Amino acid sequence: MSVGLVSTRKVGLYTEDDPLVLASGQTLGPVEVAYETYGVLAPARDNVVVICHALTGDAHAAGHHGDPTRPGWWDSMIGPGRAVDTDRFFVVCANLLGGCQGTTGPLWVDPRTGRAYGTDFPLLAMTDLVTVQRRLLAELGIDRVHAAVGGSLGGMQVLQWALDAPDQVDRAVLVGASSRLTAENIAFSTVARTAILRDPDFAGGHYPTTGRSPEVGLAVARILAHITYLSEESLEVKFGRRRRDDGPPRLGTHFEVESYLEHQAEVFLARFDALSYLYLTRVMDYFDPFADPTAAPRIAGGGTRFLMLSFDSDWRFPTPHSERIHRQLLGAGASSEHEELHSSWGHDSFLLEPPGYHDRVRAFLG
C-alpha cells in the first residue's frame, strides 16, 4: 500500500555563523535540508530507517504530492506492508547536500557574494553528505537508526555512515553500490564532465547568474548515464532496431531507442541541475574508504550488520563491487552478507522489483 499524500519539509541545520565544517576544512553556511518522513516515530525512537538516495534522486521517496499516479522514486519499496514497512518503521529521506531539490547546493546564494555559488561551491566528500544526514537526525531527536538503506550512491553513503558513526547504524543495506570506482566508471564520469564543463552555457561555472544553463552538456550526460543504468538485454527487448516511422534514413532521430533517450534527457533537464551533477559525480569518483586500512576494523567495531545486494545484469557497478565491500568487512570481522540477484534490468534494478529483492530487504530489516 502507498503511504499516500506526503509533503517535503525543510529545515535549517547550519547558519553563516554556525557553519558546516567540511572534510576539506572549508565551511558552508547556511545549510538547509529538504526531507520527508513516512510512518510514526516510536516513543523509544528505535524504529528509524534512513533512506539514502542515488545521484539524481530526491527527498520524495514514497507516497505522492497530490497525484497518486506520480509516486516517489522508491514507492514500491516503502509503504504500509512493503519491504520497508511504514506500519513498523519511521522512515526518513533527505535530499543530498550539493543537490538541487531543496537542500543547499551550488545554485544557492553565497552569502559572501550575494550571488549563486556556481563553481565557488566547495568540493564535497562522502563524509560531508553523511554529516548533514546525521545532523538532520539529531534535529529530529534521533540518536540511532534501525537501518540505513541505499542504492548506488545511496549505498555508498550508507557505508560512509557506518564508518563515521559505527555505533549509530544497526543494519546497513547497500544495493548496487561501490566502495571504489574503477577507471572505466571514472571514464564515464569524464564524458559527462567534459560535456558540461565545455558547454558554452556553463559560463565558467557561473551560469546561474546568466539565465541560461548548460542544457546540451547535461542532456548528453544523462543520455550516456541512462544507457549505463540499463542492460544491453533490456534495451534490446524494449527497443531493438525499431524505428519511429518508415521514412528514409536521416542524421536526426529515427530509431525508437534514440527517441526514448532524448525524451529521458528532456524530462531530466526539467528537474536536475548540471552543477549538482558535477559535484555529486565527483563525490563518487573520489570515494575510496578502504584505501585507509583502519576503515574496515573501525566499521566492524561498531557492530553494524551489513547486507550487500547486487544484480547480475548491472554493468555500472557489477557484482565485484559489492563483493569487494563484503570481503573487506568480513575480513575485519564485521557481520556481512552478500547476494547477487538475477535481474535483466541492469543497474536500475535497484529501483525495480526483480524476484526476491524486496523480500530479501524485508527479511534483513527483521
Added chain:
Amino acid sequence: MSVGLVSTRKVGLYTEDDPLVLASGQTLGPVEVAYETYGVLAPARDNVVVICHALTGDAHAAGHHGDPTRPGWWDSMIGPGRAVDTDRFFVVCANLLGGCQGTTGPLWVDPRTGRAYGTDFPLLAMTDLVTVQRRLLAELGIDRVHAAVGGSLGGMQVLQWALDAPDQVDRAVLVGASSRLTAENIAFSTVARTAILRDPDFAGGHYPTTGRSPEVGLAVARILAHITYLSEESLEVKFGRRRRDDGPPRLGTHFEVESYLEHQAEVFLARFDALSYLYLTRVMDYFDPFADPTAAPRIAGGGTRFLMLSFDSDWRFPTPHSERIHRQLLGAGASSEHEELHSSWGHDSFLLEPPGYHDRVRAFLG
C-alpha cells in the same frame, strides 16, 4: 618488416556529369578517392588484398610518410613477411566515401552551390561505400580480389562487398564486425549525435562555412567511443585510480584516465571531422543486410570463403555479433569459419597483436 616510405594518391572516379548514383537514388559528383597501395600487382592481377578501414581510419594503413616512428594504422598487420604479406600481395587501402581524409565527404564543395555540402551531403548506405571501393579497383585494372580484410566498420564493408559482388571476393576476413547493431550500439551513437548536432558550433550543419566546428561535441563523442573500444580490464590495468598530482579534489581533470581521454580527444580533433563522424556512424546504424532473406544465399552463391574473428573482451561488437554473421552464412551454405580469440584489450584488439591473431589471418590468406 615495414613497407617503408609510402604516399597517398588521389584519383577522380566520378564527375558532376557522370556522378555516383547512390542506393538512395541521389547522385554525387565529382567524387575523388584517396588511396595507398603496397607491394606489386602480379601480371595475372590475382594477388590483390583490399583493406577496408574502420570509422576513423584512413587510406594510410601501412608504412610511413617520412617519419618511420609514425606508421600507418595497421602497419603491424601489413608489410613484407607480415600477416598481409606485401612480398606476395598487392594491397590497396582507400579512405571511405563520406570520410575526411582525402576522399569526398561533407566538407567538400557542392558544385551546385559553390560552398561545402555540410548536411546537404546525401545520406550514405554501406553499399555506396563498397561501390566506390569497387570503382577504384576497376580504375586500377583489377577485376577480382584475393581477399578483402577489415575490422569493425571495415569488416561490415567486406560483408557488403561479398553481397554486392559475390564473384569478386575470394576470401573475406571480418574482425570484430557486426551485421546488425543492437539498441545499445545505436544508443552509444545517440550520445555522439546529440553532442555534435546540439553543439552551437554545428551551425545547422553548415559550420564549414563559418570557420568554426563543433569541437566540444566531437570531443565528447570521441571520449565515449574510446571508452567503448577498450575493456574495463585494460583501463584498470593502465590507469586504475591514479591521479596526475597530489592536489586536492577538484571538478577539473585529476585522474590519469581523464587526462588520457582528454588528450585522445585533442589528437582526434586535429584529424577528424564531426560531419564525417555523423554520416559514417549512421551508415553503421542502418546496416542490416540479413534483414533481406535473399542476402545470405546470394553471398553463398559467389563462393567467397569467410573468416570471422572476434575478441573475448570486445563489448562494442562482442562475439555474438560475429557468430550471427557466421550462422547466417553457414545456414546458406557458404564457407565460413569463426573464432573467438583471447585478448584483454577490448574492441581495439583488432588493431593490436593479441596471441594467435595475425597467424590466423596469415594462414587464411593462404
